[in-house]
Amino acid sequence: MTVRVENLVKRFGNAGGPAAVAEVSFEARPQAITTLLGPSGSGKSTLLRLIAGLETPDAGRVLIDGKDVSALSPQHRNVGFVFQSYALFKHMTVADNIAFGMKIRRLPKAQTKARVAELLELVQLPEYGARFPSQLSGGQRQRVALARALAIEPKVLLLDEPFGALDTQVRVELREWLVTLHERTGITTLLVTHDQEEALELSQHVVLLNQGRVAQAGSPHDLYDHPADEFVASFLGGANVMKSRVSDGEAKLGTKSVPAPSGARDGTPVQAFVRPHNIRVRRPDGEDPAELGKIERLTRVGGYVKVYVSLPSGESIVVLTSKTDLDALGVEPGDPVAVEVVDAKVFVQSYSI
């Protein structure tokens, strides 16, 4: 089932205020996981609640499976919603929680019971049916919430920061588990997160939001390698920002020339976003044409090393290199290094400092 959102607008408070969701359109593909990614306050959770019907849009439409559901209450939309706080019914056992949606639909008791057992098995909590939510750990509660949402055989599954309240280890485990679960159920899933790693790892399609608007939508790969603007480039993956000016339709970064944005005239100040792994450092030769910098600090993270280099311009950059490469160079903090930009993305500076 596809989920389509067309020109959705939602304002909180007075009509003149900024919109939490401003003219958002996108499509979540069937049987895929789509992430709504963005910093806090970007409107991603509001967008998800609009799709579920928990908020009423000021304008625009929500289509599920080609049908306009904008006028339907959440009760009749048949979407599975998993809340960040899990929102389990505290006074019910785990089994009763999962059975709730089926009881509301008046399914036969035997069928409900069988399905609950099946779902408990699916979320790997077969022994926990008689427990109360307060007796479960965070990760277990999250899985119960998922089972409860899946119990109604929803057309789409909506997850609002599903791993936000969990510690790192549980989060990583659950993430992998969710991917497996998705492969088994094949249900169209929309997931809200502020964690780019989560988005890149989990989903086939990412909708990156900024201040209530879609900054860019596409595959994680697209967004990472071909960011549409400065926000996307800096939000995803982290990047060094280097200043330059356009000359002959190119921006020069040390020895590397990068095509300037089309229409940028010569002399226009530009910002280059350079991924930490797109910079190389080496020992300078006698008359090295490359830019020279000084190593300020080395941080070793497993097999990788973050090299902090200060440039003559006063800019400070981070270079990501493998441990093996760095050991071969044999440099220490304080040593001079030649810095070579391998690839960069250049944008016309939208503001001046």
Add this chain to the structure above:
Amino acid sequence: MSGIIGTRAASARRRDSQVGESVFVRMLLIVMALGFLGIFLVAPLVTVFASAFSQGLGPYWAALAQDETLDAIELTLLTAGISVPLNVVFGIAAAWLVTKYDFWGKSVLITVVDLPFSVSPVISGLIFVLLFGAHGWFGPWLSERDIKIIFAVPGIVMATTFVTFPLVARELIAVMHAQGNDEEEAALTLGAGGLSILLRITLPKVRWGLLYGVILCNARAMGEFGAVSVVSGHVRGLTNTLPLQVEILYNEYNFVGAFAVASLLASLALLTLLVKKIAEWSVSNRQAKRDALRSAEARPLAASAELEGVRP
């Protein structure tokens, strides 16, 4: 009560090392607290029962068995029996409205809910006299149709309902605010309608708060004097509630009778506190039991078997 004081003393001892109150200060505080409690709470309570039983059990029962007293008991029960359910319904509706929806004038509504608390009960009674009395706004209309509200049972019920209105609503608004809307929203996405959500999610969620509100509301409904006094007209055997009966008996120098009836109301107060304590105890006990179970992760089967036993 000794239990409470015992814990307080214990916690004072624990703090000793940090705060360093001297033994003298501590004793002084304890004596002050006990003295205050004794003079203002314990002594009056003891007096009520002592005076009621001053001439033994026989006169006590005789005083209670008077027709007028029995009528007063009946009327009090009737009044509470009508106004408490009304306030439960209104209270749930008001709390639902205030906590689930945003609308213009919400803060005004919350303030108005508290109005009966900030107005003297006598004024509350007068409001109804001004509305429904012989010379009130609706007086002529009512007397044409021969409907009696003031100096009759309907007036007493209305005044009592008015005075006790905030008790359930306030309690529920606080509890429902604290618990948020997540579970209701979850139920909504699972397909539940409004009534289903109210009965299956919200009410079970707020049941202890509701019970507490009902207990307080009931106590106040049975004990209300000022507002009821204004609208009742003190017709013996017809419009006298228990508190009014106490006053009448006392004014007639029938002290045993007055205190016997007063002891009924005092017992009601004690019973109310007891029920409240049991409710609180049952909540914390259940929580403790769950915590204990959670720590016993190793035996899931035993845990679920035990759980069946404590399910509400």
